[in-house]
Amino acid sequence: MVLEKKFAIYKERVNQYVETLLPLASNSEPKNLYEPIRYAMEGNGKRLRPILLLITCDALNGRFETALPAAAAVELMHNYTLVHDDIMDHDTMRRGRPTVHHKWDADIALLSGDGLLTLSYRSLLRTQSPNLQRAAQVFTDGLIELCEGQCHDHDFEHDDSVTMAQYLHMIRQKTARFFSICTEMGALLAGAPDAKVSLVRQFGESLGLAFQIQDDLFDITVSQAVLGKDFGSDVKRRKRTFLYVYTMARGNPAQRDALQQIFRKAESTDTEVRLAQQIFSDAGALAGAETALREHLQKARECLQRLEPAVDTAELHAFVEMILKRKS
Amino acid sequence: MVLEKKFAIYKERVNQYVETLLPLASNSEPKNLYEPIRYAMEGNGKRLRPILLLITCDALNGRFETALPAAAAVELMHNYTLVHDDIMDHDTMRRGRPTVHHKWDADIALLSGDGLLTLSYRSLLRTQSPNLQRAAQVFTDGLIELCEGQCHDHDFEHDDSVTMAQYLHMIRQKTARFFSICTEMGALLAGAPDAKVSLVRQFGESLGLAFQIQDDLFDITVSQAVLGKDFGSDVKRRKRTFLYVYTMARGNPAQRDALQQIFRKAESTDTEVRLAQQIFSDAGALAGAETALREHLQKARECLQRLEPAVDTAELHAFVEMILKRKS
Numbered sequence: 001m002v003l004e005k006k007f008a009i010y011k012e013r014v015n016q017y018v019e020t021l022l023p024l025a026s027n028s029e030p031k032n033l034y035e036p037i038r039y040a041m042e043g044n045g046k047r048l049r050p051i052l053l054l055i056t057c058d059a060l061n062g063r064f065e066t067a068l069p070a071a072a073a074v075e076l077m078h079n080y081t082l083v084h085d086d087i088m089d090h091d092t093m094r095r096g097r098p099t100v101h102h103k104w105d106a107d108i109a110l111l112s113g114d115g116l117l118t119l120s121y122r123s124l125l126r127t128q129s130p131n132l133q134r135a136a137q138v139f140t141d142g143l144i145e146l147c148e149g150q151c152h153d154h155d156f157e158h159d160d161s162v163t164m165a166q167y168l169h170m171i172r173q174k175t176a177r178f179f180s181i182c183t184e185m186g187a188l189l190a191g192a193p194d195a196k197v198s199l200v201r202q203f204g205e206s207l208g209l210a211f212q213i214q215d216d217l218f219d220i221t222v223s224q225a226v227l228g229k230d231f232g233s234d235v236k237r238r239k240r241t242f243l244y245v246y247t248m249a250r251g252n253p254a255q256r257d258a259l260q261q262i263f264r265k266a267e268s269t270d271t272e273v274r275l276a277q278q279i280f281s282d283a284g285a286l287a288g289a290e291t292a293l294r295e296h297l298q299k300a301r302e303c304l305q306r307l308e309p310a311v312d313t314a315e316l317h318a319f320v321e322m323i324l325k326r327k328s
Numbered sequence: 329m330v331l332e333k334k335f336a337i338y339k340e341r342v343n344q345y346v347e348t349l350l351p352l353a354s355n356s357e358p359k360n361l362y363e364p365i366r367y368a369m370e371g372n373g374k375r376l377r378p379i380l381l382l383i384t385c386d387a388l389n390g391r392f393e394t395a396l397p398a399a400a401a402v403e404l405m406h407n408y409t410l411v412h413d414d415i416m417d418h419d420t421m422r423r424g425r426p427t428v429h430h431k432w433d434a435d436i437a438l439l440s441g442d443g444l445l446t447l448s449y450r451s452l453l454r455t456q457s458p459n460l461q462r463a464a465q466v467f468t469d470g471l472i473e474l475c476e477g478q479c480h481d482h483d484f485e486h487d488d489s490v491t492m493a494q495y496l497h498m499i500r501q502k503t504a505r506f507f508s509i510c511t512e513m514g515a516l517l518a519g520a521p522d523a524k525v526s527l528v529r530q531f532g533e534s535l536g537l538a539f540q541i542q543d544d545l546f547d548i549t550v551s552q553a554v555l556g557k558d559f560g561s562d563v564k565r566r567k568r569t570f571l572y573v574y575t576m577a578r579g580n581p582a583q584r585d586a587l588q589q590i591f592r593k594a595e596s597t598d599t600e601v602r603l604a605q606q607i608f609s610d611a612g613a614l615a616g617a618e619t620a621l622r623e624h625l626q627k628a629r630e631c632l633q634r635l636e637p638a639v640d641t642a643e644l645h646a647f648v649e650m651i652l653k654r655k656s
Contacts, residue, residue, distance in 0.1 A: 033475060084438060088438065114412060140449045152358050154360070
């Protein structure tokens with residue numbers, strides 16, 4: 001309970017810091033750049049990534065003020081990826097609101113995504129630390145991997161034969177790499193020794209893998225109203241999620257055929273989305289995802305245990321629990 | 329002549345350095361990210377911006393090796409802006425070849441532009457200099473201004489009433505800011521004192537303003553074959569160039585009416601493009617642009633004179649001459 005309050009305070013501090021990077025709200029010219037940027041940042045985001053960065057820095061005895069610009073940077077970077085990914089995915093809803101390219105247009109979304117990315121560097125470069133250069137390299141190399149992962153994700157939409165290994169490589173580059181960017185930067189800005197930096201990086205990666213598999217599950221187990229996204233958007237967008245690759249690897253021939261027929265069509269009706277969900281369930285993909293999710297969480301917890309008792313990992317454990325219990 | 333050879337060597341060194349930032353050509357996975365990135369960088373670009381950065385550093389007694397990663401960074405950043413601007417402008421040709429979004433598609437161009445931008449930071453962050461943080465801040469703040477300028481440029485396409493002041497503000501944020509990023513970073517990485525940094529920044533800005541006005545002129549004075557662009561693309565894209573704003577401010581009522589009629593249509597025929605060009609000429613916009621161009625070049629040269637004789641500005645003067653004599 002106390003930790004939840006702390007996370008809420010951190011979230012608020014990140015939001016406040018982001019404001020300092022933007023022109024004054026009353027004078028945000030040009031409007032077609034700063035209005036969509038503010039809109040993207042105002043969505044009811046959970047600020048998970050900056051909180052993870054900040055509590056990692058905390059755990060390794062770093063200073064909050066040293067890590068705050070980097071925390072704001074990862075949140076800005078996260079929102080840049082959302083705005084650009086939504087263009088590529090043709091998604092119209094995000095967190096219960098129209099996406100930027102849907103509310104404005106693709107050109108404005110393109111440019112405001114670029115603006116968010118640039119502002120994330122503006123934030124990061126305010127960091128006062130002898131480890132700034134190394135932290136910024138982790139941030140940048142991670143971002144290049146995110147681009148690679150996004151490219152694979154996009155390519156996969158036209159590829160029936162995506163394997164579980166390819167899927168895992170892709171989410172390792174996208175979601176998992178992003179979580180490990182946060183933990184690694186938090187540790188570097190705390191001035192932690194290499195061995196600890198390495199352990200929290202592995203922790204972030206395992207946590208990120210669990211997070212993505214959970215996200216894949218949400219698309220069919222959580223209602224549209226809670227997610228604030230289009231109904232069954234993963235199926236409609238031909239996303240090769242854990243559920244898809246599991247079913248194609250482990251389902252029976254009838255299940256695989258039926259799923260492939262749905263995925264080969266140009267568009268899906270809601271009935272076909274529900275049919276795909278039924279196939280995932282029948283093929284054991286939901287249970288398989290639950291198992292994989294727990295395995296990755298277990299690995300994450302093991303990384304923390306290897307840091308104990310020298311490091312107080314209570315907040316990081318609480319963060320894992322929060323991820324596990326999230327509803328959207 | 330000797331300087332031209334030196335510029336050619338610098339261009340080659342920049343190209344070689346860019347290669348070190350990419351995966352090996354034989355193993356550039358994912359292909360839909362790295363092929364368009366290589367394609368964008370392989371176009372017959374003149375590498376003006378990195379050369380300007382390197383010779384500014386030279387002039388202020390900095391080390392070439394210190395400035396090289398930043399030089400590669402500005403070239404990568406330049407190509408990122410071209411790839412994304414071409415999407416927004418719906419341009420199909422660039423340097424005589426199909427644009428990235430035309431050769432692949434808008435999604436791939438979006439992502440490879442993001443990749444180019446990120447690689448530019450990868451390059452910049454390899455810089456070994458106590459002034460890296462400040463140089464990276466100049467780079468980043470400049471990039472945000474470029475985004476603002478691009479937003480204005482895009483907004484102007486739907487705005488009949490753009491004034492000369494608005495036009496100058498826009499090109500100051502786009503082209504001129506980019507040139508001053510190069511000169512300012514070159515000076516910072518040379519460890520130059522603030523007064524000199526300020527002078528070369530002003531030099532870069534004036535040179536950039538001249539460069540953009542020259543570019544506006546090229547759209548109607550240079551043949552399509554030389555430019556490698558679509559014929560009369562500024563008119564077709566409703567760009568509020570120097571020629572347009574000059575004509576709307578100084579042309580007679582008949583000229584302004586005729587021009588506005590062309591610009592208010594959804595599309596222009598080649599005949600209309602030629603008519604617009606004739607109007608620009610009749611209204612004195614070509615002569616006006618020539619005068620403005622020479623005034624900005626004169627200001628640029630005055631900045632150099634204020635650095636002399638303490639600073640050897642021969643290469644920077646030669647660079648100005650090269651800009652003035654360029655054919656595309």
